[in-house]
Amino acid sequence: MSDTIILPGDKLPIDEDIFTVKTTIGPGIYKKPKTQELIPSAAGTLHYERAKSSSQQLIYIESNSKRYIPHTNDYVIGIITGAIGESYKVSLQSNSTPVLLSFWAFPNASKKNRPNLKNGQAVYARVSQDIPEIETELECIDPTSGKEGGFGVLDESGYIFDVHLNFARELLFNPKTIFLETLATRCQFEIAIGINGKIWIKCGNGVKKEANDGSNNNQDQGEDQEMIDVSEENLKDLKSTLAAATFLTRCQFVTQDKLKQELNNAFQGI
Amino acid sequence: MSKELSLNQKNYLIQALKSNIRLSTSTNTGGSRKFNQFRPIDIKLSNTRYGSVELSLGKTKVMVNITSRITEPYQDRPFEGIMTINCEIPNHIKLQSNDTTNNNNDNEDEFINLINRALDRAIRRSNAVDLENLCIIAGEKVWELIIDLQVLNYDGNLIDSGCLAIITALLDFKKPDVTINNNNTSNSSSTSGGGGNIIVHDDEMKRPFIELSILHIPICLTFSLFNLGSKETNLKTNDIDQEIWLLDGDAMEESCRDGYLIMTMNQNHELIQLSKIGGGGNNGGVSIDGQQLINLCHESIDEINRLTNLVKSTVKNHQLNRYNNENYKLLESSADR
Numbered sequence: 001m002s003d004t005i006i007l008p009g010d011k012l013p014i015d016e017d018i019f020t021v022k023t024t025i026g027p028g029i030y031k032k033p034k035t036q037e038l039i040p041s042a043a044g045t046l047h048y049e050r051a052k053s054s055s056q057q058l059i060y061i062e063s064n065s066k067r068y069i070p071h072t073n074d075y076v077i078g079i080i081t082g083a084i085g086e087s088y089k090v091s092l093q094s095n096s097t098p099v100l101l102s103f104w105a106f107p108n109a110s111k112k113n114r115p116n117l118k119n120g121q122a123v124y125a126r127v128s129q130d131i132p133e134i135e136t137e138l139e140c141i142d143p144t145s146g147k148e149g150g151f152g153v154l155d156e157s158g159y160i161f162d163v164h165l166n167f168a169r170e171l172l173f174n175p176k177t178i179f180l181e182t183l184a185t186r187c188q189f190e191i192a193i194g195i196n197g198k199i200w201i202k203c204g205n206g207v208k209k210e211a212n213d214g215s216n217n218n219q220d221q222g223e224d225q226e227m228i229d230v231s232e233e234n235l236k237d238l239k240s241t242l243a244a245a246t247f248l249t250r251c252q253f254v255t256q257d258k259l260k261q262e263l264n265n266a267f268q269g270i
Numbered sequence: 271m272s273k274e275l276s277l278n279q280k281n282y283l284i285q286a287l288k289s290n291i292r293l294s295t296s297t298n299t300g301g302s303r304k305f306n307q308f309r310p311i312d313i314k315l316s317n318t319r320y321g322s323v324e325l326s327l328g329k330t331k332v333m334v335n336i337t338s339r340i341t342e343p344y345q346d347r348p349f350e351g352i353m354t355i356n357c358e359i360p361n362h363i364k365l366q367s368n369d370t371t372n373n374n375n376d377n378e379d380e381f382i383n384l385i386n387r388a389l390d391r392a393i394r395r396s397n398a399v400d401l402e403n404l405c406i407i408a409g410e411k412v413w414e415l416i417i418d419l420q421v422l423n424y425d426g427n428l429i430d431s432g433c434l435a436i437i438t439a440l441l442d443f444k445k446p447d448v449t450i451n452n453n454n455t456s457n458s459s460s461t462s463g464g465g466g467n468i469i470v471h472d473d474e475m476k477r478p479f480i481e482l483s484i485l486h487i488p489i490c491l492t493f494s495l496f497n498l499g500s501k502e503t504n505l506k507t508n509d510i511d512q513e514i515w516l517l518d519g520d521a522m523e524e525s526c527r528d529g530y531l532i533m534t535m536n537q538n539h540e541l542i543q544l545s546k547i548g549g550g551g552n553n554g555g556v557s558i559d560g561q562q563l564i565n566l567c568h569e570s571i572d573e574i575n576r577l578t579n580l581v582k583s584t585v586k587n588h589q590l591n592r593y594n595n596e597n598y599k600l601l602e603s604s605a606d607r
Contacts, residue, residue, distance in 0.1 A: 079276040120277040160278045200278065235289050242286070242293060 004046040006061060012038055013048070026060025064166045068093050068196035070136040074127045075172065077160065077194030078138060080117050088117060090125070090138060092196045099136040101125060106140050107147050115153075122154040122200060124192045154192060157206025161245045165197050167252050179251045182259050186267055187240045199248065203240035204233070243267045275525055283526050287514050288498055293522065306517045306573070311580065313438055315588040317595075320479065321443030325435040328520065329425035332432055334439040335418045340470070343405070343412040351404025352414040353394055357386045357432065363424045388429050388545060389419070392488045392534040393436055396542045400483035406448055406468060413445060415482075426520040429532055433490035434581065441487075441585040444479035447471045486536045489577045490543075491570055494519035494527040495556045504557055513556060515566065517573070529555020531566075537578045539571060 004013070012029075025031060028042035040046075044063030051057070070076070070092065078090035078099065087100040101123065103114045117123070125138035142149025154160075163171075171177055172193040183189065192200040247266040254262055286293055292303045303309070309328030316322035321336030343350060359382060393399070404413035417439065419432050449469040471477040493515040497504045504513070515531070516523060524530075534543035547555060 118277070120275070120280070122276045122278055154278065156277050156281050158278055159282045160276050234285070238282070238285055238289060239291070242282070242291070 005044070006040050006046045007043050008039075008041055010040055012040060012059065013046075022056045024056070024058045026058065028061025028063060029059055062166075064164060066164060066197065068096070068165060070099060070127045070130045070196075072127055072130045074195040075193070076125055076127060076138070076196045077154065077192060077198040077200055078123050078125055078196075080119055080121045080123065082119065090123065092194075092198075097135070099127075099138055101138040101140070105138060106152070117153065121156070122160055124151050124154055124194070124200070126151060150192075154200045155202065155206065158190070158192075158200045158202035159241050159245055160198055160200050161249060163197055163199055163249065164252055165195065168193055168195055168197050168199065171199070171248075178256060178259065179248065182263055183244055183247060186263055187244060189241075189244055199245075201241060201244050201248070202237075203244055204237035206237055206241065239269075240267075275522065279522065280526050283522060284496070284498065287496055287516075292516065303518075305515070306569070308518045308573070308577075309520070311434070311577075313434075313581075313584045315438070315442055315584070317592065321439045323435050323439040323442065324422075325431055325438065327427060327431040327434075327518070329423060330427055330431050331422040332428070332435050333420045333422055334432075334435040335420075336439050336443045337416045337418075338443075338445045339414050339416070340406065340411055340468075341414045343409065348409035349405050350401040351412040353399055353401060353404075353417065354415070355386070355389055355394060355417045355419065355436065357382065357389065357419045357421075359421045359424075363421060384547065385428055385432065388490065388532050388534075388543070389432055389436065391543050391545075392433055392490050393440075396488055396534070397485055398437070398488055399440060400485055403483040407450065411468060415443075424521065426522075426524045427492055427518050429492050430490050430518060433488065433534070434577065437487055437489070438581050438585060440482055441484060441581065442588065444481050446474075447477045447480055486538060486540070487578050487581065488534050488536050488542050489574045490532060490534045491517060491573060492519070493517055493531040493533065493566065494523055495529040495531060495558070496526075497528045497556045513558065513562075531558075531563075533567065533570060535567070535570065535574045537575060541567060 006012075023038070025038060026047075028040055028044060029038055030041035031038055038059075040061055042061050042063045044061045047058075047060050047062055049058040068076075076092055078092050078101070080088050080101075081091045081098060082089040084100070086104075087102045089098045090101045091098050103109060105125075105128070106115050109115065123138075123140060125140050126143070127136060128139040129137040140148070140151040142151065171180060172195065180191070187203045189201055189203045191202075194200075243266040247263055250262045250266065251259065283293060290305070292305065309330075312326040314324040314326075316324075321334075323334045325332050325334070341352065343352065399415070404415070406412055417436055419436060421428060421432075447470075449471065451467045451469060494517075496514040496516070498514060516527075519527060519530075530547055532543060532545040532547070533541070535541055546558070
């Protein structure tokens with residue numbers, strides 16, 4: 001059954017004989033260590049799947065929250081906050097415990113060839129270890145190919161903003177999500193979606209840091225004109241990226257029939 | 271809003287400011303704010319007690335409660351009442367972002383002290399409230415006003431929102447009426463003498479409460495200062511285009527600013543307080559041209575007038591609503607009976 005709202009402590013409407021039927025529990029379900037009883041520990045929508053052969057069942061609760069708890073194989077966006085020994089200290093969310101990103105968690109990394117990351121830089125990584133009693137670890141390696149696979153340092157020309165965890169899951173796991181398709185009708189963009197509620201987005205070429213020695217080029221008319229063109233392109237990409245971020249933030253709070261209206265509001269004047 | 275900013279967010283903020291764009295995450299509708307534009311202000315006054323205000327400035331939310339009691343005055347000021355301002359910030363609210371370079375908590379305590387000092391200078395030490403009016407019996411009994419400012423949510427600009435909330439609460443607050451009964455007259459034969467007894471009329475139905483005597487309305491404006499060039503060009507050249515000031519910065523802008531300026535003025539074009547504080551620990555922050563500072567004071571008069579009229583109209587409308595709801599009209603001498 002779907003669309004059932006369940007509260008902590010309720011009785012789960014599943015096959016009671018969990019020793020005969022193979023049961024897989026997901027988020028929101030807690031198995032009492034003493035009595036081996038399954039109870040819901042989160043409030044939300046119950047999702048229950050039963051295989052046709054009737055020998056397995058999957059059950060989990062989908063609930064909306066803002067605090068992220070790391071799990072293995074999650075894709076996350078982290079911010080480098082320091083270095084401890086041979087690992088970087090990465091913050092997945094403010095006020096949360098930092099996680100570790102080893103120097104060897106990059107493709108082709110060695111003791112001589114180590115990554116050079118500064119504080120404040122953003123990385124797209126995969127959670128490789130989530131034992132609750134010790135610190136969580138990240139990796140920037142695709143586990144199947146052993147290469148980058150899209151992980152690594154996120155470009156500084158993109159913009160990072162926060163969304164709800166539910167919305168991040170919808171954007172990442174729903175291949176036909178209407179939000180990104182609606183946004184694609186207005187502008188081209190690159191996007192990285194972290195399950196920890198962070199989204200990195202860049203429209204066009206993004207925003208490059210302008211050179212501070214612009215005064216040296218004032219003598220040449222050709223270069224001066226070229227610099228003006230680059231600045232105008234920069235400004236257009238800046239506005240597009242901010243508009244896309246505003247649109248995605250607003251998508252969390254409006255119904256789907258108002259997506260076009262929100263898109264026009266966000267991209268007004270661009 | 272994440273308090274730990276990445277280089278991406280800082281880079282976008284600086285580049286947007288260079289293009290005269292503020293990041294529009296503070297407004298629900300599209301479009302960015304102007305550099306001298308406030309976020310929408312929502313003021314709620316309590317219907318059940320005087321002096322309770324809940325003020326929202328965008329996502330920043332503060333709450334003010336004013337209580338009064340009768341106490342002894344200070345020895346050196348026997349004719350003045352007492353007024354104290356307590357600013358309380360819960361532990362879960364991080365005022366400044368965790369600077370990735372240093373992780374000490376001294377920045378936070380320093381900022382809380384700074385808020386307390388700014389509000390104290392703006393309201394109490396500028397004599398916004400007539401403290402002599404709070405005196406009941408000189409040297410013996412005076413009113414003490416206790417102003418509690420509670421921060422409910424932080425998204426930047428606590429000083430402006432705190433000052434607005436306290437001023438609104440002071441305008442709304444009423445204290446009970448007091449009658450002084452002089453014992454010397456009625457018991458002339460008694461040798462004990464002493465001061466007078468006072469009767470506090472705390473039932474508002476029998477005798478209406480009395481408003482405070484507000485001498486002027488100070489309004490705080492906080493300008494976040496950004497130095498878009500390097501530090502050397504800021505000191506050596508007079509390139510004013512590289513210096514940007516923002517009014518009513520939100521949490522992200524406050525995390526990235528190079529300094530800020532607290533300016534307190536009132537509707538009478540009087541400058542009450544001017545504090546210029548550095549952002550990254552250096553004393554004073556960004557160097558500003560003196561003439562530019564004076565122009566900033568002149569340009570802010572319109573905003574001061576707007577905020578003062580907003581506070582006055584809010585309190586007036588609330589009092590009118592309370593008057594109608596409580597049917598005070600029947601108590602007037604000209605009412606039909």
